[in-house]
Amino acid sequence: MNYKLSNIASRTTIEDFAKIKFKHPYLYKPKLKIDGLKEQNVSIITMDNPIEINYGIWGILPQNFEGSWKNFQKLKRTLHTRVEDIFNNVLFTKSLKNRRCLVLATGFYAHKLETNTVQNYLVEKKNREPFYLAGIYNTTEDGFTTCSIINTDANKKLNSINNIYDVMPLQIPGIFKNKWLNKKTSLEEIKYLISKPYRTKFNIQKIVSN
Numbered sequence: 001m002n003y004k005l006s007n008i009a010s011r012t013t014i015e016d017f018a019k020i021k022f023k024h025p026y027l028y029k030p031k032l033k034i035d036g037l038k039e040q041n042v043s044i045i046t047m048d049n050p051i052e053i054n055y056g057i058w059g060i061l062p063q064n065f066e067g068s069w070k071n072f073q074k075l076k077r078t079l080h081t082r083v084e085d086i087f088n089n090v091l092f093t094k095s096l097k098n099r100r101c102l103v104l105a106t107g108f109y110a111h112k113l114e115t116n117t118v119q120n121y122l123v124e125k126k127n128r129e130p131f132y133l134a135g136i137y138n139t140t141e142d143g144f145t146t147c148s149i150i151n152t153d154a155n156k157k158l159n160s161i162n163n164i165y166d167v168m169p170l171q172i173p174g175i176f177k178n179k180w181l182n183k184k185t186s187l188e189e190i191k192y193l194i195s196k197p198y199r200t201k202f203n204i205q206k207i208v209s210n
Contacts, residue, residue, distance in 0.1 A: 053104065081149075135148060
């Protein structure tokens with residue numbers, strides 16, 4: 001999966017969409033390209049604080065971790081995790097049960113290999129509206145939130161242009177926002193949500209560079 005997201009929505013658009021406010025509103029800046037390999041923040045809503053939008057470092061670290069994000073990512077990239085891996089990896093299983101989050105974005109990047117050249121695409125919803133991506137998070141020893149996005153199988157439309165990866169971020173529709181963030185939601189219900197991914201319509205646009 002490509003390690004780049006897009007979030008070009010204004011702060012007010014994000015807040016209107018989520019129906020909650022940013023905890024630190026003046027820190028928010030729209031970004032056409034969020035490069036996960038460069039230790040960047042994403043806007044998230046967590047189970048611990050579902051009434052505010054906060055920020056998390058993209059690339060989950062172990063709970064209460066004391067080391068360097070960059071050094072850990074050299075050992076294991078954790079910007080994404082596949083659905084089938086999340087139940088079997090010690091880094092993810094407890095987070096799925098106790099520390100789920102929603103990552104706010106307006107798009108993600110995809111690629112296609114054509115005659116020895118990689119073509120880059122930006123995948124967005126109609127009118128570049130924000131949407132929720134399923135995520136999990138941990139908190140480091142010094143209090144930073146780190147998160148990972150859950151991937152699912154790419155839909156047919158995306159597969160037609162994305163022949164390098166066969167996955168895409170798992171979207172959580174707004175009607176399931178509260179269920180995803182609710183501490184009382186059972187793991188069985190969460191497994192069902194993950195196993196029946198919401199198939200939304202995306203616009204796919206070729207871009208010159210990535």
